[in-house]
Amino acid sequence: MASKGAWKQATQQQQQEDQQHQQIAFGMVQPSSSAAGSFMNKETGAYDLGELDQALFLYLQGHDHPSVQEQKRKLDQIFFREGLGITTPTTSASKRPTERSMELVKPSTADPGKDIKPADKREGPKKGATSGSEHEGPRTPDSKTLRRLAQNREAARKSRLRKKAYIQQLESSRIKLSQLEQELQRARAQGVFFGGGVFGEQGLPGGIGGISSDASMFDMEYARWQDHHHRLMCDLRAAVLEHLQENELKMYVDNCLAHYDELMNLKSIVSKSDVFHLVSGVWKTPAERCFLWLGGFRPSDIIKILLSHIEPLTEQQILAIYALRTSTNETEDALTQGLEALQHSLSDTIASDELSCPSNMANYMGQMAMAMNKLSTLEGFVRQADNLRQQTLHRLHQILTTRQAARCFLALAEYFHRLRALSSLWLARPRQE
Known part of the structure; x- marks a missing residue:
């Protein structure tokens, strides 16, 4: 019996403490129409963050009470209207999917210059190296490279000379051939060549002088x-x-x-x-x-x-x-x-x-x-x-x-x-x- 009486007494004491906490939270949140005004600094027009934090703490402690839930919705409307952007646990949970979707959209709508930051980090050493090499000046080739370049130039020069000589030879041959063709045509027109085995006027084979066409x-x-x-x-x-x-x-x-x-x-x-x-x-x-x-x-x-x-x-x-x-x-x-x-x-x-x-x-x-x-x-x-x-x-x-x-x-x-x-x-x- 004594234990049952003690248990009832402890239960009642706990209930009284819960009611006191709810009343305190209700008393802090109740004047919803003037909540935003009490948190404002009249001189500067800014919110007092210390009082705002204390009110949020008490507000979150009594979120299970129905009246407190009503006050939460009103306070959310006030914060949304004033543009504070403070969300409750219930609203933050509902906003997480939208925030993730916005984060996925951000790379495509962001500044193009910011998208290539990793590439800039990778290209950083290259730019530094090129700038360093530019300060050093052009590199001088070694003796082996210079000798190979000289040999290539000499070979190209000889090739040009051979090609020029070959072209001149072809041109001189063409001129000689044209001259020989003209001489043959002129000789045929004068009747010098009569063909093999044909005798000319003087009885000589092939015509004048005895020279045949062969x-x-x-x-x-x-x-x-x-x-x-x-x-x-x-x-x-x-x-x-x-x-x-x-x-x-x-x-x-x-x-x-x-x-x-x-x-x-x-x-x-x-x-x-x-x-x-x-x-x-x-x-x-x-x-x-x-x-x-x-x-x-x-x-x-x-x-x-x-x-x-x-x-x-x-x-x-x-x-x-x-x-x-x-x-x-x-x-x-x-x-x-x-x-x-x-x-x-x-x-x-x-x-x-x-x-x-x-x-x-x-x-x-x-x-x-x-x-x-x-x-x-x-x-x-x-x-x-x-x-x-x-x-x-x-x-x-x-x-x-x-x-x-x-x-x-x-x-x-x-x-x-x-x-x-x-x-x-x-x-x-x-x-x-």
Whole structure:
């Protein structure tokens, strides 16, 4: 019983304390119409924050009472109307989703300059580095870079010079070709060329002077070959002076050897149509015709000229060169004797008594046919002489080293150049009557 009485007494005491708290809170919030005015400072028109905090504390303590809830709503309306922006726990909970949505919208509506703050932080060191490098000035390249740049400039300069020389060469070739075409057209208009096998007014094959169209074309091709040969010799001489390696120098030597092969092919073509043009040597200069042998130079003379320009030679090379000279001399002697025999036989055929009787046409045509067959042998002699010249050059190329072969071709070109220069001086000499 005593415990029940004590429990009731404590319960009543607790209820009385709660009522006192509610009355105090109700008394503080009750004058709602004048709440905003009591918190205002009359002089400055601003709110007293200390009194406002105390009123909010008491207001929140009694939020469970119904009358207090009514006063809360009124106080919220007052704060909203005055623009304080203070929210209660109930209103703040309802506003949280809207605040989150506003925070999501803020980045798109904010100042664009503020959106790139992280990028500015990342770019900060770069700007600092560039500004520092700008203060340091331009960096000077190292020696390796400067040397590479100089080499590139030199290579570009040489390429421009080669291109310019090639263009000039093409232009000069075009001019020469146009001049040759004009000369051919003018010669055809004058009736010089009548075609192969057609006789002119003087009974000479091919027209005036006995020069056929194939022979004239060979002369023009030989002039072109001489120009190309001069350029090859200049390149070979420059390569020898620069002391190029064996594999690089070999390319120039092979080009020279192939160029001589091209000349032999041209001669073989014209020998089939007009072998007398090659044997007469009218396509050569006067000084070169003095040493003419079966439409060209003697191979033994080449070996004799080159022996003084390709030293020093090994013992094996000397033996091979002397063996080559011996075989070359023997072949030359055989061809010379055959040519002399042909000349004697042809002379006897033409001077025969059977040709002195024009009444016997059968014998006359028989003797002329025999002379024609003997003349066809001359073509074989010229072809064998060209083959001997070609084989001699190839054999020397095999015996000698690459550098010795280069000096060999240079000495041979210089020899013929001096003969042509001698011919020019001879033709330009002053003549006295």
